[in-house]
Every structure is written in C-alpha cells, then in structure tokens.
Amino acid sequence: MSSIKNILETLKINQEIARKFFEIESSILSILDFKGLFEELLSKIKEKFGVPYVWFSVIDKSEISDLIQTLTSSEILKERLNLVERNAFLSLIADNTKPILANEDLKPFYKLLPQKQKYLIRSRAVAPLTLDGEIIGSLNYADHSELRYRPNMEVELLEQLAVKVSLCLSNVMAHEQLKVLAYKDPLTGLLNRRVMDDALRREFKRAERHATGLSLIFIDLDDLKTVNDRYGHNIGDHLLKYIATHLKDMSRESDIIARVGGDEFVIILPGTSSKKAHNFMKRLQKFLKKNPLNVREISIPASLSFGIATVEDNTTKDAESLLKKADAMLYQAKKLKWARRSKNFAIEQKQEDAGQV
CATH class of the missing domain: 3.30.450.40 (GAF domain)
Incomplete structure (x- = not known):
C-alpha cells in the first residue's frame, strides 16, 4: 500500500x-x-x-x-x-x-x-x-x-x-x-535620417530650455565615387563602415551619430561648444590621416569635409535651421577644398609642361 x-x-x-x-x-x-x-x-x-x-x-x-x-x-x-x-x-x-x-x-x-x-x-x-x-x-x-x-x-x-x-x-x-x-542604417549600423531628425529636434529643445549649448557636425566622405569606380562598391562599403566605426569609437555615449546619405554623416553633440566640435574633427582627421583603410592589400586614405553649426549663441531659430547652417558650412568647405585641388593641379600641369616634374 x-x-x-x-x-x-x-x-x-x-x-x-x-x-x-x-x-x-x-x-x-x-x-x-x-x-x-x-x-x-x-x-x-x-x-x-x-x-x-x-x-x-x-x-x-x-x-x-x-x-x-x-x-x-x-x-x-x-x-x-x-x-x-x-x-x-x-x-x-x-x-x-x-x-x-x-x-x-x-x-x-x-x-x-x-x-x-x-x-x-x-x-x-x-x-x-x-x-x-x-x-x-x-x-x-x-x-x-x-x-x-x-x-x-x-x-x-x-x-x-x-x-x-x-x-x-x-x-x-x-x-x-x-x-x-x-531606425538604423543597414550598412553601418548608425542611426538613419528619420531618427536623426527626431533626435535633433529633441536635443535642440533641450539645449534651448537649459541653455546648455548644442553643436552639429555635417560630414561628407570625400571621393567615395572615385573609390567605387576604381575598386568597386564593395570596397566603398568597407570605407563607409570604417568611417562609421571610428565616428562611434571617438565620440561620447551622449553623442548621436547618423548616416544621412550615401556619403554623408551627421553628429549631434549635446552640451558642446563650436570649439570642442572643431577639436573633435581635428582628432578624427588626424587619426584617419595616420590610419588609412587597409583591405585586400589595398590602402585607401579617408578624407572628410565638414561643416559645424552651434546653438550656443542663440541665433538659430530651430533644429532644421541648425542642420541647414551646418550643411551650408560643409558646402563652403568642399568648395575651398576643390579650389585648392584645382589650383594645385594647375601648378603641377604648368610644371609638367615646363619639364619641371
């Protein structure tokens, strides 16, 4: 029993x-x-x-x-x-x-x-x-x-x-x-344009409310088309991911990084002055100059153009204006870079014609 x-x-x-x-x-x-x-x-x-x-x-x-x-x-x-x-x-x-x-x-x-x-x-x-x-x-x-x-x-x-x-x-x-x-760019893993726009509006309102300052960097990867044409789009994708990786590695946890176009990136830096934003870009460019992308026994230098806008002076009316201002500064930077390249090319051409190269 x-x-x-x-x-x-x-x-x-x-x-x-x-x-x-x-x-x-x-x-x-x-x-x-x-x-x-x-x-x-x-x-x-x-x-x-x-x-x-x-x-x-x-x-x-x-x-x-x-x-x-x-x-x-x-x-x-x-x-x-x-x-x-x-x-x-x-x-x-x-x-x-x-x-x-x-x-x-x-x-x-x-x-x-x-x-x-x-x-x-x-x-x-x-x-x-x-x-x-x-x-x-x-x-x-x-x-x-x-x-x-x-x-x-x-x-x-x-x-x-x-x-x-x-x-x-x-x-x-x-x-x-x-x-x-x-909400993410599938290639780089960065935020996409839509999420960046929402984040920028949020951070702009916060900066205005607390008077903490806000900087935005609009970045363009130079010569991506040349890389794609010369080595193929796969290598171009490697270069984009390389840039994205180092943008993340060199930024703070509070910074917001997005890929907003084929070769364009935006970094939103809360509580950051224009000077500090410029210093960030100097460090990044210095690193990229010393460390080109090496893939498949190919060494590819990465060059960036950028424009910076800030709300620390309270002259920017809204988030969209801040983005447009940074975009305009980027356009000016690219114009200057192309002008220098054209001038250097013209000098080299004259030297070549004169048998000096």
Whole structure:
C-alpha cells in the first residue's frame, strides 16, 4: 500500500513540476523583444522552482549577440548574460542539444558564468539553445546543492523548455531585426535620417530650455565615387563602415551619430561648444590621416569635409535651421577644398609642361 502511495505522491510531484514548466512556456510565447523574453524567463524560473542561479550564455560576436547588445538596456540582463567565445563554448557543448547535468568536475564550465557574478555552485545544468538549427548559447541553472542537478536525472522537461525558448528566440530575432531596420542604417549600423531628425529636434529643445549649448557636425566622405569606380562598391562599403566605426569609437555615449546619405554623416553633440566640435574633427582627421583603410592589400586614405553649426549663441531659430547652417558650412568647405585641388593641379600641369616634374 505504501508503495502505491509513494508512486501516487511521485506522480503528483511530477505533475506539479510539469505544470510549472507549462506556465513558464505559456508566459513567454507571445513576447517579441529580447529584454522581455530574458527577464520573464529568469524571474519565472526562479519564482517557480527556487533555483538560486539562472543565467544565459550566448556565443560572442554572433548575429544574435550583436543584436542583444544593441537593443537591450536591461540591468538584470547585464548581470545574467555572459558572452562566451565561440570555440570555448562549443568545446563544452560540442554538438549536444540535450541539457548537460553535472555535480562534479565543474571547473571547465566556469567560463559560462557571468563575469561580474561569483556563484558558489555544487551542481549545474546547461541547456543548449538553437537558432535556425545552429547552437547559439545556453540557458543555465545552478545550485548550492550537489543533489539538485545530477547526471542521471531525467532532462525531458529542461529540454522541452529549451526548445520552446529557442522557438521564441527565432520569433524575437525576426521582430527585433525589423525594429533595427526601422531606425538604423543597414550598412553601418548608425542611426538613419528619420531618427536623426527626431533626435535633433529633441536635443535642440533641450539645449534651448537649459541653455546648455548644442553643436552639429555635417560630414561628407570625400571621393567615395572615385573609390567605387576604381575598386568597386564593395570596397566603398568597407570605407563607409570604417568611417562609421571610428565616428562611434571617438565620440561620447551622449553623442548621436547618423548616416544621412550615401556619403554623408551627421553628429549631434549635446552640451558642446563650436570649439570642442572643431577639436573633435581635428582628432578624427588626424587619426584617419595616420590610419588609412587597409583591405585586400589595398590602402585607401579617408578624407572628410565638414561643416559645424552651434546653438550656443542663440541665433538659430530651430533644429532644421541648425542642420541647414551646418550643411551650408560643409558646402563652403568642399568648395575651398576643390579650389585648392584645382589650383594645385594647375601648378603641377604648368610644371609638367615646363619639364619641371
């Protein structure tokens, strides 16, 4: 009789566990953003099962890791997401798509732990996650007790949840990519023109309200057409991405950078004087002069023309006027540059005609 009672009790426990897994799965199916998906999973698993440590590992420098870092500002996820080098991750997981449980020899798996967290674990479960059939990371569980996750335990429910999470990731990925396309330039990853216009209007009003100053730099990449004609558009794209990368690297977190045309960029610098904006461009041009783009054994110098407008003198009436002013200054800079080039060409031509070259 006691044997039947034990079986029924075990069945009841298993049904309760299955119900909790089902509730977690149901709660994530309609979520279409990374922040919501990850935060819901982390909180629900901890709430339903009392697991002390739950976190995600994602293969670094992958499409999904780049997108997560671009879109996610979750404080919880910053603590519970670990980016792992691809080879290091796959050396642990191999081609295994089933959860891996262990309560001894845990040291190799320490590389999956979030770097800022110090977990005292005696057992762990690693459930691989896939995207379009490819392993992209894992959902990880750990406990102080060595009895929580044992190699001989049944993993069907953990595996089932990992499959559901993987399906959700596929949906979220598609949705988030559409969001990115709505506000980012697909080639450079910078903001697009529409988002820049909105940001400029917002920052202009803020600068007027708080009298904090605001500068705008309108930048043109010189000779992009020549690069495209000589080396092909693929090399031209490399050059545009090279410029975008260093605009981001040399700017502040508060600066707003956009690609607004084929070879045109805009930087909005809140709280920045005209002098500081000019100093920024001097540093950028100095760097580019010393560091040409090297691709396919081709060295391509990058030259920029720019115009700067500022609201620190309160003479600009609105955001559109500020942009037009910077555009006009850019036009003047390009005229001067072309005039110098034409003059130098004429001098060189005379010297050549006179046999002096």
